[in-house]
Amino acid sequence: MPDHVSSTSDPRILFGERLIQLRKLRGWSQERLSLESGVARSYLGGVERGQRNIALLNICRLAEALSVSPEELLRFDAS
């Protein structure tokens, strides 16, 4: 198993990992994603650390900023 993939089943952790993956794919910092999405950077940090139970509207804001569909952001088992 690649070391960036967690074995946890906590959706908050899985979502955070997926978000980091997609953000880095674009070469963006947390601050850049915060600016593009309108989601506060400190909140974003909590989401990426799996500490936040992010809701639908913010999921969609992040997806739009990253130019992916909301469903793609929830594709936890993506390689």
Added chain:
Amino acid sequence: MPDHVSSTSDPRILFGERLIQLRKLRGWSQERLSLESGVARSYLGGVERGQRNIALLNICRLAEALSVSPEELLRFDAS
């Protein structure tokens, strides 16, 4: 456009429509989905009407109850 598909872009409305679609595909009532998922029926009603900004953990509870992946529940443009 099929009449069950809304032209709105509000993710809460789109999610509600998708949830109804998947629930009916299983032939389940709101009450049955509530029992299977542990999500309160009154809350579920609000989600299906697009009035709730449902968060990740509840999205995943509903997906698991419906035997679909969380990403499938966010596949808003599915036919």
